[in-house]
Amino acid sequence: MKAPAIVGKRTDTLLQHGDRLPEDDSSVAPPIHPSATFRAGDAQQFAQMASRPMHARYYTRYGNPTLERTAQLIAQLEGGEAALLTASGMSAVSTTLIGLLSAGDHVVAQTSHYMGTSKLLGELLPRFGVRVTLVDQTSVQQFNDAIEPNTRLMMLETPVNPTLALTDLAAVCALARKGGVLSVVDNTFASPINQNPIALGADLVVHSATKYLGGHHDLTAGAIIGSPGLIERIWDSAIVLGGTLAPHDAWLLLRGMRTLAVRVERINASALRIARALEKMRGVARVHYPGLPSHPQHALARQQMRGFGAVIALQLEGGYREAERVMSRLKLFTQAVSLGGVESLAAHAAAMWAGTLSDEAMRAAGIEPGLIRLSVGLEDSRDLLTDLRQAIALH
Ligand SMILES: *Cc1c(COP(=O)(O)O)cnc(C)c1O
Numbered sequence: 001m002k003a004p005a006i007v008g009k010r011t012d013t014l015l016q017h018g019d020r021l022p023e024d025d026s027s028v029a030p031p032i033h034p035s036a037t038f039r040a041g042d043a044q045q046f047a048q049m050a051s052r053p054m055h056a057r058y059y060t061r062y063g064n065p066t067l068e069r070t071a072q073l074i075a076q077l078e079g080g081e082a083a084l085l086t087a088s089g090m091s092a093v094s095t096t097l098i099g100l101l102s103a104g105d106h107v108v109a110q111t112s113h114y115m116g117t118s119k120l121l122g123e124l125l126p127r128f129g130v131r132v133t134l135v136d137q138t139s140v141q142q143f144n145d146a147i148e149p150n151t152r153l154m155m156l157e158t159p160v161n162p163t164l165a166l167t168d169l170a171a172v173c174a175l176a177r178k179g180g181v182l183s184v185v186d187n188t189f190a191s192p193i194n195q196n197p198i199a200l201g202a203d204l205v206v207h208s209a210t211k212y213l214g215g216h217h218d219l220t221a222g223a224i225i226g227s228p229g230l231i232e233r234i235w236d237s238a239i240v241l242g243g244t245l246a247p248h249d250a251w252l253l254l255r256g257m258r259t260l261a262v263r264v265e266r267i268n269a270s271a272l273r274i275a276r277a278l279e280k281m282r283g284v285a286r287v288h289y290p291g292l293p294s295h296p297q298h299a300l301a302r303q304q305m306r307g308f309g310a311v312i313a314l315q316l317e318g319g320y321r322e323a324e325r326v327m328s329r330l331k332l333f334t335q336a337v338s339l340g341g342v343e344s345l346a347a348h349a350a351a352m353w354a355g356t357l358s359d360e361a362m363r364a365a366g367i368e369p370g371l372i373r374l375s376v377g378l379e380d381s382r383d384l385l386t387d388l389r390q391a392i393a394l395h
Contacts, residue, residue, distance in 0.1 A: 089208020091243030092222030099237035103129030173201030211340035268307035
């Protein structure tokens with residue numbers, strides 16, 4: 001079964017033309033509007049600007065033409081009607097949850113999430129009276145059993161860090177809808193090119209645009225996509241929380257998105273080739289990648305994703321020291337966190353989380369001491385494989 005296609009224009013065309021505005025002047029590249037505030041023509045217009053939600057020309061924390069333009073393109077990419085940009089992916093997640101939840105509400109979320117989201121659900125939201133139940137994302141039944149009469153929201157994330165476990169979006173979003181529960185999906189690891197949660201039944205999608213959408217490791221941004229009603233509700237809190245994206249970064253994000261589809265398609269092909277080769281390499285115990293038939297949810301991956309992304313989790317036969325040895329020998333892969341950009345990156349998972357998670361918590365999250373997370377970039381995949389071979393080889 002093929003995952004549903006993006007609504008409207010074909011993606012490659014959408015990425016070049018989806019944000020064109022009728023009032024554009026003759027410049028082919030979009031303008032940047034750095035202005036923090038916008039002039040009203042007369043008193044009546046001022047009153048109208050001040051009272052209309054999400055006005056793009058009133059005050060930049062409330063709205064800005066460059067932000068609006070970039071947001072509109074992201075909304076169309078995800079098959080949503082409206083979108084809001086934020087200063088980071090974590091700002092997108094926290095603004096969404098704080099905007100929609102109140103004391104006494106119950107949330108169903110996954111045992112594995114992006115670290116910041118786990119902390120938000122486990123520590124910050126409970127301080128404000130929100131209760132959270134965490135379930136194994138690979139079990140639809142556990143989501144079903146966790147729904148209570150006051151469950152307001154389900155937080156989903158697929159594929160998830162670092163084991164690339166999946167959530168069955170169609171099944172879980174249908175459960176949420178049936179129970180009158182809002183579903184929010186962090187779609188960062190898939191990218192809108194590989195997966196569109198709204199088409200699978202989700203109410204809202206969030207992104208760390210720092211990753212694939214920006215794609216060049218040179219900006220931090222977030223996005224929230226959904227219906228105009230939900231986005232306006234979240235905007236009402238966003239203007240108070242204040243995580244506004246800078247217009248220059250919104251422009252850079254739009255610039256990066258012009259090549260999103262070609263980048264992701266090439267990355268999908270390279271990462272699959274590398275994942276297959278790694279599975280056969282001596283010294284490698286296991287390769288976690290949704291595109292491999294050995295992935296426990298490969299059938300689900302093929303059903304809800306069009307491609308499998310940049311991230312490969314590589315379990316070495318050796319432990320912590322062996323991972324350190326391999327990391328120090330890598331030459332083309334840069335030792336750095338983040339993912340989805342043009343340069344290939346590698347991170348030693350256990351070292352990445354040593355400061356925040358106990359050894360037991362790490363094992364529970366599937367973070368083995370010898371686990372290395374790769375993000376495949378746009379270098380030639382043969383060169384990347386040569387680099388991995390020489391780094392992993394025992395002499
Ligand atoms: C990086 C990331 C975030 C946080 O995004 P920032 O832009 O770093 O704030 C949230 N969710 C996922 C899945 C991520 O990979």
